[in-house]
Amino acid sequence: ITRYFSDPQYYFQVNDQYVRNKLKIVLLPFLHRGHWARISEPVGGRLSYKPPLYDINAPDLYIPLMAFGTYLVLAGFSLGLYGKFSPEALNWLFVKGMVGWFFQVMLLKMTLFSLGSGEAPLLDIVAYAGYAFTGLCLAVLGKIIWGYSYYVLIPWTCLCTGVFLVKTMKRVLFAEARSYDSSRHHYLLIFVALAQFPLLIWLGNISVNWLF
Template sequence: MYGNVGAQPGMPIPPQAATSQASPFGNAFYGAGSGLIRGGLGAYGEKIFGSSSEYVQSNISRYFSDPQYYFQVNLHYVRNKLKVILFPFLHRGHWTRISEPVGGSLSYKPPIYDINAPDLYIPFMAFGTFVVLAGLTLGLNGQFSPEAVNWQFVRGLLGWFVQVGLLKFTLLTLGSGEAPLLDIVAYAGYAFVGISVASLGNILSKYSYYALMPWASLMMGTFLVKTMKRVLFAELRSYDSSRHHYVLLFIAIFQFPIFGWLGRI
């Protein structure tokens, strides 16, 4: 019945009891303070990491997009896209991409539903064809070797990288650097379609190469000019017609030396 009475005279006071008697409100303040600190730090950390996660996700979607988007193609799209690349003057439709609202924001339809959408299927297939035709050309000339084919592969990748750098630098110079990187990779990779056609002509007839290579360069330059003007420059807030025309002309002219370098096997 006396269990709840204070310490008896002559008995040692337990440490916890002494602490409680020395600061009867200490535990309460400590618990409240630690709770506030933990809650504040947790909310602050969640805010920092949450905003960082949103920033990373927004930039990834802005600059890289979804890789699966670029492989949603079918035979109808591939056939019509090759016509647009090789004969851009015959493309009578518009060059702008078709947008649709998704989750409160605008998104572009995949290639299977839009002929003007970029894809990576054709660039990869054209690049593989370019390497195969290069190896065949080396074999017909008696110069085939694994090292020679490997050099053609590396040279093709280097040319692709240079083309991507040119288009990206153009966008940054004109104040529109927010186009997804895979879009630019796709547009630059379409060059291997014309190079493959010229390489095939070189195998069939030496003379046809000198006609097909300038023609393929001109067609690619025209395709890039129309695409860059109507699609990639759509996000520009200001438009300087003279400056843009000079830049577009430079892109078109640059196709001749890059095609000549890649097509010389």
């Protein structure tokens, strides 16, 4: 399989239709009735995957990066409402967001590694991990508009992100695993889904503290 780490442009081949449909899948994975497998094609005698522009299940970096930027803007605005905004606080939130993204990447990477698969391209995993910020944006926006809505939106975000990652890893990433153990496979998927709750609740807590 072609590894796209050397071709970052692959992850930015998107259009408006792709972005809309991808956001629906990430935010409402229960409603996705299509398949989750990526579309492959032969390129230069090797098996490759079609870019996001032609495959809704392909990972992209446009949405995660835009969501991360939006998350920082909303977080800064939220701090401003409470009179706590400062450039230092925004820098702190940037570091916190990057650490959370890194933890998510490591979670997915170690899960694949434990199954004997190290073949998934790193940027694929970075992209899948970054989709969590789309739901976080909604949760933070809800908190800004009406504080109590956050306590509904953040569990929903955790649940949907967990379902999205489980579906993705089951149909896409695990397809490249060299070994398969059904019971171990299922336990790892459950662990990935449950791990979204503490991680996203931590990221959704807009403060200048590392914890809460």
